[in-house]
Amino acid sequence: MxxxxxxxxxxxxxxxxxxxxxxxxxxxxxxxxxxxxxxxxxxxxxxxxxxxxxxxxxxxxxxxxxxxxxxxxxxxxxxxxxxxxxxxxxNEAWLGDYRFYVDERVIVPRSHIAELLGDQLSPWLDDPWAVGRVLDLCTGSGCLAILAALAFPEATVDAVDLSPDALAVARRNVSDYALDSRVRLIQSDAFESIDGQRYDIIISNPPYVNAESMASLPQEYRREPELALASGDDGLDFTRVILREAAHHLTPNGILVVEIGNNREALEHAFPDTAFTWLDTAAGDDFVFLLRREDLPAGA
Known part of the structure; x- marks a missing residue:
């Protein structure tokens, strides 16, 4: 044929x-x-x-x-x-008007956080120019770290990932956007290598696919790194780490923005006393939550 x-x-x-x-x-x-x-x-x-x-x-x-x-x-x-x-x-993926290099070392960028950064996290952030430090946890290709650096012109951004292969891809993208002096790439298992560091904003598009969904993923998704997808039985293993540790890494008025896929119901069931703010995106308000430092669950 x-x-x-x-x-x-x-x-x-x-x-x-x-x-x-x-x-x-x-x-x-x-x-x-x-x-x-x-x-x-x-x-x-x-x-x-x-x-x-x-x-x-x-x-x-x-x-x-x-x-x-x-x-x-x-x-x-x-x-x-x-x-x-x-x-x-x-070897390319687009988030809005922004192009990024990708290959099989990273998942294909598709985060809803990208559109929120395009609006500089308004109205949840009063002054984008006052943002001094941002953390992008599970940076993958570095796309959200780059968009954060562009959204907050006075900020430096720490881009963290466990995978050295992913960081190699991120390094290429950071260089493509000439942001080497503002975006620092760090190999770390969650917060381990940034002990003592505090940020005005922490963003994360972490692994969030639950075990049942992992078992039935289409072949196209199985071509992506499993490390960047799977997160335990309910998909919340890494999110629990973030909720447990984030308060130690946020400034007093800092905010946390996390994408969790289709896990809103599971998250609210796991943390019934936490007042999550669900952010509106083009796909709806079920996928990205925001918490201020003082609203993070104690002893998560």
């Missing part, structure tokens, strides 16, 4: 139809930047042809060269055969 496609398909429209058909036929799972076969195909094809990612229609009837056809078909084949998220095929 792919050999026939190389010979018979000519235009971008032809290859879009072919890709969508093959993706649907293969029953791919979408969830790393797109949620359907059409958008996935459009992204992969436009990226591979070095075309603007938001300008598909003007190029639909453009004919591809033989080399371009081979490149496009190789991406389509790999997406199907290897079940790789498209971001691993292109």
């Amino acid at each position: 792919f050999d026939q496609a190389q010979e018979q398909l000519k235009t971008l429209r032809d290859f879009m139809r072919f890709a969508v058909s093959r993706f649907n036929e293969a029953d791919l799972y979408f969830g790393h930047g797109t949620d359907n076969a059409w958008d996935e195909a459009a992204y992969l094809l436009l990226h591979s042809l070095h075309l603007p990612l938001d300008r598909l229609e003007p190029f639909m009837d453009a004919r591809l060269t033989s080399a371009e056809r081979a490149t496009v078909l190789n991406l389509i084949r790999r997406r199907i055969d290897e079940r790789l998220p498209s971001s691993y095929l292109t």
